[in-house]
Amino acid sequence: METLIVYMTHHGTTEKVVGKLTELLGKTTTTVVNLQQNQVPDLSRFSTILIGGSIHAGEIQPPVKKFCEEYEYELLKKKLGLFLCYMDKEHRQKEFDQAFPENLRKHAHAHGLLGGEFLFEKMNFIERFIVRLITKEKKSRSAIDYPAIAKFAASFVI
Ligand SMILES: Cc1cc2nc3c(=O)[nH]c(=O)nc-3n(C[C@H](O)[C@H](O)[C@H](O)COP(=O)(O)O)c2cc1C
Numbered sequence: 001m002e003t004l005i006v007y008m009t010h011h012g013t014t015e016k017v018v019g020k021l022t023e024l025l026g027k028t029t030t031t032v033v034n035l036q037q038n039q040v041p042d043l044s045r046f047s048t049i050l051i052g053g054s055i056h057a058g059e060i061q062p063p064v065k066k067f068c069e070e071y072e073y074e075l076l077k078k079k080l081g082l083f084l085c086y087m088d089k090e091h092r093q094k095e096f097d098q099a100f101p102e103n104l105r106k107h108a109h110a111h112g113l114l115g116g117e118f119l120f121e122k123m124n125f126i127e128r129f130i131v132r133l134i135t136k137e138k139k140s141r142s143a144i145d146y147p148a149i150a151k152f153a154a155s156f157v158i
Contacts (some may be wrong), residue, residue, distance in 0.1 A: 024153035051085035060099035083112030112152035115145030
């Protein structure tokens, strides 16, 4: 069974999560595509497709949205997983629902709310200012939800 993971990241957290998922799903059968760096491969090769990104100012990365819209017809024929990185636990479900189209959410085999990180050293001046102002957080902090990652991955392992 071939698996494709399609994702985007700003500061590397979603990439870390994708690394963990790849490890759990099996490196030899998993192809990883960063929409910022790689071409979308022929989707017919894959029986399972996982799509993920992170929330910035309430929105997932636009290329992730575009991928979902452009390939919706093919994605509805796959075993599908949708996952998100975020730091606002209170609004994470709403952010998830806004990030992915309803058709795909309904069709998906699993939804993953997988936590996130604030990495101040990777933020630019404006990002740092906004995050400090809104969250009052001042230090880098990791809240990646590893048990949720394990549960999400396990639902794709036969
Ligand atoms: C400028 C900025 C804005 C953010 N806005 C939100 C937000 O609106 N909601 C939320 O849940 N998390 C928000 N976050 C937290 C990110 O989703 C979190 O840092 C995530 O781990 C980033 O993953 P990435 O490095 O893969 O992009 C924000 C982070 C930054 C730096």
